[in-house]
Each structure stands twice: as structure tokens, then as C-alpha cells.
Amino acid sequence: MKNTTLAFDVYGTLIDTNGVVDLLEKFIGNKAKAFSTTWRNKQLEYSFRRGHMQNYVSFAICTSQALDYTCLFHKVELNLEQKNELMNIYAVLPAFDDVKEALKKLKEKGFRLFAFSNGKAEAVEKLLIHAGVRELFLDVVSVDDIKTFKPSPGAYAHFLRTAQTNGNEAWLISSNPFDVIGSISAGMKSAWIQRSSESIFDPWEIQPTITVSSLLELCEDLD
Numbered sequence: 001m002k003n004t005t006l007a008f009d010v011y012g013t014l015i016d017t018n019g020v021v022d023l024l025e026k027f028i029g030n031k032a033k034a035f036s037t038t039w040r041n042k043q044l045e046y047s048f049r050r051g052h053m054q055n056y057v058s059f060a061i062c063t064s065q066a067l068d069y070t071c072l073f074h075k076v077e078l079n080l081e082q083k084n085e086l087m088n089i090y091a092v093l094p095a096f097d098d099v100k101e102a103l104k105k106l107k108e109k110g111f112r113l114f115a116f117s118n119g120k121a122e123a124v125e126k127l128l129i130h131a132g133v134r135e136l137f138l139d140v141v142s143v144d145d146i147k148t149f150k151p152s153p154g155a156y157a158h159f160l161r162t163a164q165t166n167g168n169e170a171w172l173i174s175s176n177p178f179d180v181i182g183s184i185s186a187g188m189k190s191a192w193i194q195r196s197s198e199s200i201f202d203p204w205e206i207q208p209t210i211t212v213s214s215l216l217e218l219c220e221d222l223d
Helices: 017-053 059-073 080-089 099-108 121-131 153-163 177-185 215-222
Strands: 005-008 112-117 139-142 170-174 189-193 210-212
Touching (some): 005 153, 059 080, 099 112, 099 215, 112 153, 139 153, 170 177, 170 215, 189 215, 210 215
Parallel strands (some): 005 112, 005 170, 170 189
């Protein structure tokens, strides 16, 4: 296992992006969950569109513009201070409960662990430090280095170069189906973390190498 590299998606896989809901509830009450879902979906859509157009801005800007859209969509008025507070919470979003234990077990087994994200490296570093897991990773790899976003093939090629590995020895670990499909298309193996039974994988000809319900189950399956 010492040559097996695991690339962990961060937002939605290690870090719970629904962590904004508590703050949103203070601002907009029972609209918070629907608002959070729209914001997350639009955040990803903007990154896809930017990548395809080759009109790059950082993931943080995609997130901010998605927030503005979501306010318009849900007819919610947030002032600048509230928007800044919501953006700032992205630096301290909580990790899922299984993250630290699973990462420790995988590291002990000899896997090479990397964080691999659409977010800027410094933002991801802060998140992982706040979650208490940064020391478990060999490095943080950001697509910001090449000014595109996952699932561009170039993003996964960038990861393989940076981690000094190849597709036969590397796995992408993600809760996001688009990321799983993108990594397999780029020649990697991939594990889909299906944290909810209601989560649906795209019915394409490309399917996950393995599907698990948690990172702890991943530890068992990779054995």
C-alpha cells in the first residue's frame, strides 16, 4: 500500500458544506436548507462553466457570485455584513464525523494521503487545520495552480504530476459524482462516498470503482 495514493476531495467529502445552515437559519429562518442547497449547486455550476469557458476566477469568487444568485432566486435580502459572515464561515466549516478516524487508519496502513480541491491551497490549508487533520496529509493540491476546475482532465493530470504517481496507483475519493466520473475518465480509480441513501449517482456508462457509505467503510474496502 505504500505506493497507493489517495486524493481526497475536500468540500462535500471531508468538509460538510451544510455547515452554513445554522448561520443561515439565524438570517432567513426555515428557508435555510433550501437556500444552502441552491447555493452549493450554483457554486459548482459556476465552476463548471468557468472551466469550460476558460474564463477562470477563484473558487471563492464562484462561491460569492453563487451566493448573490441564490439571494435573487429565493428572494432573500442579505446585507453586506451578512454575506461576508457567510463567506467567512467557509474557512471554518466542520469536518464530517468519520474523517479524522478514517484518515488516521489509512495513514497507518501506509497509504499516501493528499487533499485535492477546487479551492485555493491556502483556504484548504485553513480548513484542514481547523478540522485537526492537516498533519495527516502529505500535501494539499489545488487546481488553482493551473487555473481550471475539476472535472477537467487537466486537473487530474495536475494532481498525478504533483503527487508523483500515476493513474494505476492513485484513487480519487469523493462524495461528488462529477468528480468520480472525471477522475475515472482521466485514468484513475475512484471511490464514491454515498453518505445518504438519497444520493444518486449519474446513470452514465462510467461508474465508481467502489461505492461506500462512509470513509470508515472505505478503510475496510481498500484492505
